[in-house]
Amino acid sequence: MTPLLEFALNAGVVVVAIAVVLCAWRLLAGPEVPDRILALDTLYMNMVALIILIDIRWDNELLFEAALMVAMMGFVSTVALARYLTRGDVIE
């Protein structure tokens, strides 16, 4: 692992963590319900990126399944919450 890659991984983890904190603030403070759903969706995306960065940092391939699961869960939960707000029911 070259020093540039190591620096980029450390800086990337810090920057993505700041992004996660901003999304969590919007999740707690969002004035309307769609704001909170949007914050959750962005939080899931940032967590996928964070898991991948930590996976590159630890130099193994154990966490890709975890990232795939988080991405799928994020999409399904966003769709379910948006459908619930629109139709009042998830599955008709």
Place this chain on the structure above:
Amino acid sequence: MRELLENLAAIMILLASFFLLVGAIGLARFPDFYMRLHAPTKASTLGVGGVLIASMMVTFAHGRPGVAELLITLFVFVTAPVSANLMAQAALHLRLRSKAPIPADAIPQDRKL
């Protein structure tokens, strides 16, 4: 070759984390839901795609072809517009107000059609 790929992946990671940070700042700072929908759905998708492409570069530099990252990239790029569309539909259904200025050629609201 290996060091070149790893340095390219490092630059890609820096760019991608910058885009993720831009998306999160837009989510936290914009005044309105419809404006807030812009920042994460575009910038954060690009950021996640960049991180996953960097991960593919690193695994390729270590001699292992990475297919799982490509799967996650395709999944994120396909599902992000769908979920954004559904959230916009929910916001329109709840009749959230927009803070954007009314365009100059808009029909006045007090006129009966």
